[in-house]
Amino acid sequence: MSILARQIRFARYGDPEVLAFEPVELPLPAPGEVLLRHTAIGVNFIDTYQRSGLYPVPLPSGLGQEAAGVVEAVGDGVVEFAPGDRVAYAGGTPGSYATHRLYPAARLVPVPAEIPDDVAAGTLLRGMTAQYLLKQTFKVQPGMTVLIHAAAGGVGQIACQWARSLGATVIGTVGSPAKAALVRPWCDHVIDYHSEDWVARVRELTQGAGVPVVYDGVGAATFEGSLDCLAPRGMLVSFGNASGAVPPFSPGILSQKGSLYLTRPTLGHYVASREELLDTAADYFTMVTRGEVAANIGQRYLLADVAQAHRDLAARVTTGSTLLLP
Ligand SMILES: NC(=O)c1ccc[n+]([C@@H]2O[C@H](COP(=O)([O-])OP(=O)(O)OC[C@H]3O[C@@H](n4cnc5c(N)ncnc54)[C@H](OP(=O)(O)O)[C@@H]3O)[C@@H](O)[C@H]2O)c1
CATH class of the missing domain: 3.90.180.10 (Medium-chain alcohol dehydrogenases, catalytic domain)
Incomplete structure (x- = not known):
């Protein structure tokens, strides 16, 4: 049959x-x-x-x-x-x-x-991704400020809401005013990365300190800027390539920008068993x-x-x- x-x-x-x-x-x-x-x-x-x-x-x-x-x-x-x-x-x-x-x-x-x-x-898939990114890859704690790119997207919407429920202050980036309006209910700060200097804005929102973690599913277009948003010893969680794959780079850049951590995780390794x-x-x-x-x-x-x-x-x-x- x-x-x-x-x-x-x-x-x-x-x-x-x-x-x-x-x-x-x-x-x-x-x-x-x-x-x-x-x-x-x-x-x-x-x-x-x-x-x-x-x-x-x-x-x-x-x-x-x-x-x-x-x-x-x-x-x-x-x-x-x-x-x-x-x-x-x-x-x-x-x-x-x-x-x-x-x-x-x-x-x-x-x-x-x-x-x-x-x-x-x-x-x-997106919900499990948000789970492991926020609770396993880098554990978001109450009082932290986190940067989440493409906040109006599939992973972005879930991750922003979940980070808020963990007690974080959420900075979300979006690509249009309509998307900015959409995510405002669950982002403390929204940045339109098409029309604003988003790195400068993150620095300003954190009184120059930078954030301990950036969740970046956008990839090539945001990679360098994301590193510049991090506090010393912060972590860039590069989990996707919506704008294209991140080009090769020297690890020395992580030292120059503040002894940073970089991880490129994928869901399969977090739900293997x-x-x-x-x-x-x-x-x-x-x-x-x-x-x-x-x-x-x-x-x-x-x-x-x-x-x-x-x-x-x-x-x-x-x-x-x-x-x-x-
Ligand atoms: N590693 C993992 O385990 C894992 C699991 C699931 C998803 N992901 C990754 O997470 C990211 C989000 O996935 P999703 O399915 O939820 O997609 P999505 O966020 O709904 O869509 C991607 C968003 O990325 C932004 N973007 C920025 N530059 C872009 C460009 N050049 N072309 C297209 N989009 C661009 C757009 O938002 P704006 O217009 O607001 O910029 C777009 O809406 C993807 O990179 C995906 O591969 C990774």
């Missing part, structure tokens, strides 16, 4: 036009696998890197890291999940842009009843159910319109998280 699914696939790197919507026959789940029917699919910036070839994947390939759905069938040895369960996942082999999917049960998380599928699908995955996801879902983090789905597209979703993400016109509906 097999299931007829439809998947977004691509056979060469390039612009969003390389993405094709194709039928595919899925077999029944192998041992350790489940068959999922997706109800909602998350679009993440990493999907654009994989499509363009910045992060190469073996081709031809599916695309997409994140989705929520319902378990339709389980393979031998799967005891944690049963048909009908609501589940979500973030990470692994690209392929969430699909109506159905086979997926390893060991990498699924249960979705609590209070969390809608849209929120699980659109924000689990089943226990880490379940704990990190549960921590995020708890923040949402308690109302400490509002998971904002900024835009929704039909799965077949994925190319437009990618164009909008790259054009910086999205806010919050982005969903595809199968």
